[in-house]
Amino acid sequence: VPQQITIAQCASRLDEVRTALMEVRHMVASGGALTDICLCLPGSTDYRQLLDQQARLYGVPLAMSLPRRVATTRIGAAIAAACQVMTGGWQRIDLQRLFAEPLLESIRATGAADLIEIALRDRIRGGLGVEHWHERLEWGLQATLASKERASESGDDVFARDRSVRAYERARGVVQRLESHLHVASTEELPGVDFASMIMESVVGGLQLDEALERALVAGQAVADDSVIEVELEAFDKIRDSLTLYASLAQDHELPALTLAEHVSAWWGMVEKMSIDVGTHHAGVTVATPAELRSRRFRHVIVLGFIDGEFPRTAGSYFDEELLPLVARRLDAEAMADMLVAAIGGRLTMLLPKMIDDTLTIPSTFAALVPQAQFVQADEPPVAAHQHDTRDVGEAYRAQQHVQLFAGAQGEVPEEIAQEQSRRMSASRFDAMTKCPFAYLATKVMRLDTASSDDARLTALERGNVMHELIAEFFHRVMPRQALADVTREELLSRRVELDPAGIERYWELLCRLVDEYAERHAWTHTYAVAERQALVGSPAMAGLLRRWLELEIEYQQETGFAPALFELTLQEDLVVDGGAVSVALPITARIDRVDLRQAGDDLEFTVNDYKPSASNYAMNAVVEGTLSQMPIYLKATATWLARHGVPATGVGAVYRSFGSSINQAEDPMNKVVLYDQRLKGAGRSRTMKFAQISKSLADLPELTLAEQVDRILPQLLAPRAEILGGTFAVRPAKYACQTCRMSEFCRIRQWGPATADEKGHHA
Ligand code: SF4
Structure with missing residues (x-):
């Protein structure tokens, strides 16, 4: 077993990543080698993106370690998500997964974010096929149009209703685009050969996954942050091979016709076992999934996202869980064992965020397997931008906080601010301004906050x-x-x-x-x-x-x-x-x-x-x-x-x-x-x-x-009215306002502090 096992709770996912990177810096500062350390990710893309951003700020180079499973590549995850949408009757959660895939840029470019936001707000859970989405969106659109009409009579906020109407129209557009490729009769039985060609045509061809890969190849890009294009191309070849193999197996062995869901389950079982060897691309801290740690040793393994319900689980294996529950459970246990073995004789640190989306988390149930683990609260990690930035605070703040939305070339008043200046104020708007002008700008004017809701009960x-x-x-x-x-x-x-x-x-x-x-x-x-x-x-x-x-x-x-x-x-x-x-x-x-x-x-x-x-x-x-x-x-x-x-x-x-x-x-x-x-x-x-x-x-x-x-x-x-008319929205929170505000990443109060009374320029 590892010599030291620690389970540490951080404030948020971001703090978790920062804590991990600070650990790496401490270890290197005390003589350790980068190659002695491994950051282990549960597969959530949230972590990978955060890690890439923050590693650059903290000056920590990351290496890619492999072999890599085909199912965990972007192309694999995109295909899995599309199949899940088709076989699951268009559930909202599956559409969310689908849109999370960077390869689907052309599909999600306009409307996907609107669709998901509307679905959360209107409680559209899906699962009843694509027609249900059409009905609900049409209904929502009509209701919004009616409310817009009422608003224009009563002088209420017509702009907001207008925005909402456009959001519904974009959401309908994205459902129509998806429908033209993914709408199939999922209960009909079909032979294996037909299934294979259907997946190639509707999923791979229809969603233009092959073209997306080609475009990335021409542009010499990475596909999202975490996957180089060569890996994706090789994975794509393997998936194509697997479909051909599946079709010929079905033909040679005269397998009976199956439903779409049964085919997907059997075929994906094959894909899950495939992996590609891509070697290590550049020196740095190893970033790996638990499976990729197998047979390797590190002096320090730092695990991110050790949360119940989320870990251990690698990207794509949600597929397992729903279709093959026993296999999923076994894979989870294996993943935990892989992590423990990789840190034998060294340190194993498992981090988890205290809250996700305003909900408290609890450590993974696998914590019970390591009774010698120490539970601690992680200290708040220092913020990298602050450490490396030596400029005057006020100047750096203005440079960093330039808000593109408002960048008028000739200094003209941006449309959003002009709307604010001419609006009749309501009491709740006054109160929001008094609480923090910047939070007002971020939530009410720019609408950066997204709705969160719970389907199960009334708020x-x-x-x-x-x-x-x-x-x-x-x-x-x-x-x-x-x-x-x-x-x-x-x-x-x-x-x-x-x-x-x-x-x-x-x-x-x-x-x-x-x-x-x-x-x-x-x-x-x-x-x-x-x-x-x-x-x-x-x-x-x-x-x-x-x-x-x-x-x-x-x-x-x-x-x-x-x-x-x-x-x-x-x-x-x-x-x-x-x-x-x-x-x-x-x-x-x-x-x-x-x-x-x-x-x-x-x-x-x-x-x-x-x-x-x-x-x-x-x-x-x-x-x-x-x-x-x-x-x-x-x-x-x-x-x-x-x-x-x-x-x-x-x-x-x-x-x-x-x-x-x-x-x-x-x-x-x-x-x-x-x-x-x-x-x-x-x-x-x-x-x-x-x-x-x-x-x-x-x-x-x-x-x-x-x-x-x-x-x-x-x-x-x-005073708040004058501030709106002046178009300034200072970072000036009232007492306790920051405790419930989710805009701190935008206002950067932690880095630069609040505006002082005489500092006119300290605003957005
Ligand atoms: S975190 Fe605090 S300072 Fe920043 S926008 Fe919210 S209330 Fe204002």
Whole structure:
């Protein structure tokens, strides 16, 4: 066994690669030879690309070590992925694998990224054939077109909808291109000879794999980063030979006709056993798969990606796992043994990232085979660019951070920024700017963040939307209303939906019916559907969240005299904000979930309300400090809108209404009031409203009228607005903003730190 075995956890895949490279540098610095060290990869292309990039930065030369298996070459992996798409009924995961192959540049060039992003967002899992993709994409396109039409009427973000329509069109294009080659009747049985020629024609020829190789040969390129063209060409010859061999075996032995999946399984079994000997190309650290380590010895073997579910496994062997589970398991065990044997007498270090895509990882189950292993947390590795760069920090930052998208030759304002400057701001956009201007640029303007979702259950946002829709529909059924035509005091008061305490059982029945209608309309069949329904409706033993919400709502109306009158109110107003010497008009857009009204003598009082899955995290401090701008904007926008229509009214409160996410939480649902004045709070305690805690520094606030409080808060939004108008997006994160941001690779805060207040040039 190795003398020392360590399993070390790093923060991310990138940190893992950096840690490995720092290990190599330390070893060389203490007299070791590069050829004594091996970096072992589990086969994920993520690592290979990262390693190539980072090795250059860290000055670590990499050598290629072989023999190499045909199935692990790019051409092999591309063919395997295409076969998997055909035999698996066009599953999303298989399309993802297919598009990950660099040889398929011509197919994925336009639209593949859009297709996968849409599939994740719209939860298209595939598996039902190509027609299913056509249907879902057509449906999504039509829905987006309709929403674009609505947006152009209401003045919402039409640009975003337009982008989305183009994305759907590109996604449809890529499915059509693939379909013309890979669409075959997968359940029909066919003879081996036909199978072999079909693979050559539709997969190799149709996807133009041979031409891609030829092009790479002419250009003298490597195919992606990790495979030289000679290796690919040789692998291609071997795969062609294997098809010819398969066809003649089938003919000579009169094998029965099989389905496509059966043929693929039998033929690929042959390909998996083939390898090519390409020797070592240049001196450096050996990079190898576990199988390629066999019969070799190193003083230090560093393994990357020692994660449960991912390791050991070499590229292409996912094929094994699905079709030949026993063989796959045996290969995994062999791979682990190969690694241990290669490091006999030396060191074996296995690295794994702590998180992948926001999910915690756990070490490979094979860790149990090495009880003497030490578990450690790796130190954060130094960043190479920082070490080798001796230029002035500010200058280097600007040079490194030049954003191509915005490179106007004559200094003209780029289109994306011009759009930003003319847009009406929403509260969430203000908050994102306050959090970090650069993160705003990266996520909202350049859209560098990609959506991630989980097919199996509802996200908090989706659950919120369900409750939203149910409750809006509930009020509408209790009192159907036409669209608001005249904004007058009488009209507004007549729209109040007052719930009658005696009618509670009738309301409850209506809500339960709405839940069932909703579930049916949205084909609510995900894994947690039953639990979800029970949380909403409850069981004989325990009232569900909706029942609790209904009881709270009735009691709230009785206690306060308020009742909801306006729902989903979209306002576009120019708010007049105190800008010091002059007043400034701030163009905003707001969509207010609900406005409640009550008559107080001659006066009309209103509150603005927003539904949230949970309200407990909304603190008055954040509202007053301008980092949670929704409620002040809603209050001012509603007051401005009513005044514009000649309806005198006074805002008295801003309420976050939670539906609750679990029936175990005694506090849910809850009405949390984050801004208010004495007219709402009064003297005594409220049974149905929870008033936000006021910190000492804000103690005078409730003494002011609500309009005065709002006028004190809103000027804080002028700074982010000015920054957008100026087109500067500084790397200036608010406290803790970086902890949840995924843009650190773009803003490079770790290398260069945040912008200082006087450093104008320190922005994108
Ligand atoms: S990582 Fe921090 S500094 Fe960088 S963009 Fe995100 S929030 Fe801003």
